[in-house]
Amino acid sequence: MNTFLPFSKPTIDEATIASVADTLRSGWITSGPKVQEFEKQLSAYFGGRPVRTFNSGTCTMEIALRIAGIGAGDEVITTPISWVATANVILEVGATPVFADIDPVTRNIDLDKLEAAITKRTKAIIPVFLAGKPLDMDRLYAIATRHKLRVIEDAAQAIGSTWKGKPIGSFGDFVSFSFQANKNITTSEGGCLVLNNAAEATLAEKYRLQGVTRSGWDGIEVDVLGGKYNMTDIAAAIGLGQFSKLNDITAQRRKLARHYFTTLGKDFEKQTGAQLPPEDYENTNWHLFQIVLPDRITRADFMARMKDKNIGIGFHYAPIHLFKLYRALGFKEGMFPVAERVGRQIVSLPMFYAMNEGDVERVSVAMREVLAVSSNSH
Ligand SMILES: *Cc1c(COP(=O)(O)O)cnc(C)c1O
Numbered sequence: 001m002n003t004f005l006p007f008s009k010p011t012i013d014e015a016t017i018a019s020v021a022d023t024l025r026s027g028w029i030t031s032g033p034k035v036q037e038f039e040k041q042l043s044a045y046f047g048g049r050p051v052r053t054f055n056s057g058t059c060t061m062e063i064a065l066r067i068a069g070i071g072a073g074d075e076v077i078t079t080p081i082s083w084v085a086t087a088n089v090i091l092e093v094g095a096t097p098v099f100a101d102i103d104p105v106t107r108n109i110d111l112d113k114l115e116a117a118i119t120k121r122t123k124a125i126i127p128v129f130l131a132g133k134p135l136d137m138d139r140l141y142a143i144a145t146r147h148k149l150r151v152i153e154d155a156a157q158a159i160g161s162t163w164k165g166k167p168i169g170s171f172g173d174f175v176s177f178s179f180q181a182n183k184n185i186t187t188s189e190g191g192c193l194v195l196n197n198a199a200e201a202t203l204a205e206k207y208r209l210q211g212v213t214r215s216g217w218d219g220i221e222v223d224v225l226g227g228k229y230n231m232t233d234i235a236a237a238i239g240l241g242q243f244s245k246l247n248d249i250t251a252q253r254r255k256l257a258r259h260y261f262t263t264l265g266k267d268f269e270k271q272t273g274a275q276l277p278p279e280d281y282e283n284t285n286w287h288l289f290q291i292v293l294p295d296r297i298t299r300a301d302f303m304a305r306m307k308d309k310n311i312g313i314g315f316h317y318a319p320i321h322l323f324k325l326y327r328a329l330g331f332k333e334g335m336f337p338v339a340e341r342v343g344r345q346i347v348s349l350p351m352f353y354a355m356n357e358g359d360v361e362r363v364s365v366a367m368r369e370v371l372a373v374s375s376n377s378h
Helices: 014-026 033-045 057-067 085-092 111-116 137-146 198-208 233-243 246-264 268-272 299-308 337-345 357-370
Strands: 051-054 075-078 096-099 122-126 150-154 174-178 191-194 212-215 219-222 289-292 346-349
Touching: 014 233, 033 051, 033 191, 033 233, 051 057, 051 198, 057 085, 057 150, 057 174, 057 191, 057 198, 075 085, 085 096, 085 122, 111 137, 122 137, 137 150, 198 212, 233 246, 246 289, 246 357, 268 357, 289 337, 299 346, 299 357, 337 346
Parallel strands: 075 096, 075 122, 122 150, 150 174
Antiparallel strands: 051 191, 174 191, 212 219, 289 346
16 A cells, blocks of 8 residues: 655754754754854855845745835735735735736746736736746846836745746845745745845844844834744754755756656647646746646546545645635636636645655556546547
């Protein structure tokens, strides 16, 4: 009997566990030297740009919006196919979310539709790199520059991804990453924000901890409303251990993705009607390996039948504009047809560092069975 294969699973090595134990014994368990070291290493990786860590990826985006001065009356454009956090942060700061439909191939926001959605009130855009696949970053920033928009890259899934050889995060405007448990590297929960300059980094520190600035032994002042968003040294100790393996993790995921394409075979799309992701081993970190199912099988049915074969299937994401909270703002069915179809039929196949090629083969065989069609239907 084969064991259950989940769609995602973190791998924490023994050295990292030992480092967490040391941190717990050290007497310093909240933000301290480990956080500083983690921020230093991240900054070096992002080409020396300022980096601050937080207790989630969600709050990094909210804080970036606050630093950019975005609030009531401002419009922010994003994609309907993302984790709901991406749009929720726009509402959190009192701004108005605007969606633009996705590209059916990359499943990321369609840049033509994004540009068409810009109005005089548009102040920022939050592009998402679904599954870790970057957009055309040259075009993205050309649009942002032309319309004087701030960019908050939701790179939650894109650590290790690159554009023209440069890591995502090493260029651009604000870049937000998540270290939630399922992400390519994790701190259990956490995130980081890459910023443009020291002034923004100082503001990020204030928003991270109650708006407080300190000077000297007893000087304390509060001049903005901040929250409680700091990362602990326990989390940073996990992050440091994970980060030291980033290249390995990315390489392994690319190898597994390649094996999916090989084992599914060139005719998979034609034979099953399912759509594979774009085959990219250059830029994508393969955070997810997602396929869009043919309409003749429901996602629930597919997931149940794969579960019967002891294979876990993930689902990322339901279209944000169709959640009740967003329908109440006036969004409805039919507004973003590509997102709605992809959102109905998309699934995430098992993909994580500790998987091996045999696991990929198991998934491929199971999928061929579940998606089998009679030989004369094509
Ligand atoms: C994980 C994720 C987030 C949120 O990150 P948290 O760390 O869970 O707050 C936001 N956007 C996308 C695309 C994500 O995958």
